Amino acid sequence: MKDSKTIEANITGIVQGVGFRPFLYNLARSLNLKGYILNRGNAGVRLVLQGFSANLNDFIENIKLKKPQISFIENVSIKSLNSIKKFDILAIKESEQGRGTSLTLPTDIAICETCLKDMRNPQMKKYYQYPFIACALCGPRFTTVKELPYDRERSTMIEFPFCTHAEPISCIKEYSDFNNRRFHAQTFSCSVCGPHYTLYDREGEVTQEKQIEDILVEITRRLNGGDVLAIKGIGGTHLVCLANDKNILKLRKRKGERKYKPFAVMVPNLDIVRDSLKISLEEREILNSFRRPIVLLEKKNNGDESKMSNQIAPGLNNIGIMLPYSGIHHLLFDFIGEKPLIYTSGNKSSIPMAIENTKIIEQLKDLADIFLLHNRQIYQRVDDSVLRMHDSKVKLIRRSRGFVPEYLSLPFEVDISSAIATGPELMTTGAILRRNRIFQTQHIGHVTHLETYDFLKESLFHMQNLLQVKDAEIEFIACDLHPAFITTQIAQEFSSKFNVDLYQIQHHYAHILSLMAENDVKIDEKIVGICTDGIGYGTDGNIWGGEIILSDYNKFQRIGHLENQPMIGGDRCTKYPARMAASIILNKFGIDEASKIFNKIEIIND
């Protein structure tokens, strides 16, 4: 062919599970290019393409311009090949294992508008009211994928082979047709071949199965009657009820939580909260994004309490709101109407959410009245992410679904192949370093129980596996300085297992280091940081709390701090701040005077 050229292109970034291969295939096809497209695990996507020079140039130009919305391109490298081989067809080749310093797998993606329309369209038969509907651009990813490269056989969807005869078109036909929006999508299915919901009572007996419409009618009846429903979803289980005072108090009592513990609320649209909460443009945007986090929205002064009960977050000036992100959420609101729902993690205090059906019922039978469970395995448990907007910037409070496994970049080059950090004890996430990138695990919670201990270890090993980090590449382990933290014990285990050094980092210095990295502080710069976080084990063996720290990336100096105080019950002061106040009063006034003060302010009762 005259003026024909062959090129090899290697693309890295989030280029798997976001409709990238189908996009490349159709772009190449439209330009009459031949050759192949190959998924190479963490090494990204490789293409070998042959065609007219002008068409190849068009192709390269359009990769970044027309890429799927959720994909993220880190790098495109192109080289010419002096190929004498002539390609007759364009093909998507079978994936191969490849290693790189990045991770090509995306986070879980909220159901897209097109799938939502199909789910509500009776003509679509196999998708009508089918809550697990998904496509190349939406659906669960991180929670379902066991390992890379990203293909159905390495995901929990392996148990649901594509159907061959469903109406109006079979799943295998959709998968194979380059004009279909499910061409080469990996985690979709339909009501004929895919997972299903079943309704159970507290004893684990089936009360409704198969017909989703019957199930939804029954759920609506039970929710309107004041029952609490446990729903297994994308990355875990939620406890759900109508957001009225009576239900909220009942649920809080059943969970054994303190009277001011707030709940998250799911609403079908933001109009419902307009009269009670303030919503900025940025908050609206992130709430509606494919990440669908819980966003803390400020309560309006004299806001409409009839629409947003004060019991949801008593004593706080904000409420955590999220929008529906999976098919079942939308169906729920289609049936129950435009009412806010309490949508809180289905777990007992400090224990991770159960994700296996029998364990869900076992763990939640005193909390929920009915159980809506599906038969797809949740491979990775993820909680809903929680954030607030501050000066138009996202401030993450809990980083999980919709964000994991995306990485954070350090603002300097790092000559370390890999390292593992186990974090502190409360509100923990683990992390794996890969060169200058930090891959955090999903939110783990308080590592104070065997279940969270296992969860942290499993999540770290899963991340290591996704990143294809070999044991021999791990150069050190990092953890908190506190000798009694369970996370410190895990770090010690890892240090022996991988036969590498263990670095224990002072808690407040670690916070300042995070701030430095987040704010692009350069490798040779120093900062003065103020850390008023809870308590942290100090380098002098005392418990610190409230530090002014002069810090660079190698060392720190504690140049100022709050006065030392006795702590009644030690670390329990972080959980019960009244204990800290009592300690200070006792220290200052002595026992007789302090007792009088305690009686007056009823501190003893808390």
Ligand SMILES: [Zn+2]
């Ligand atoms: Zn979709």
Ligand SMILES: [Zn+2]
């Ligand atoms: Zn099917």
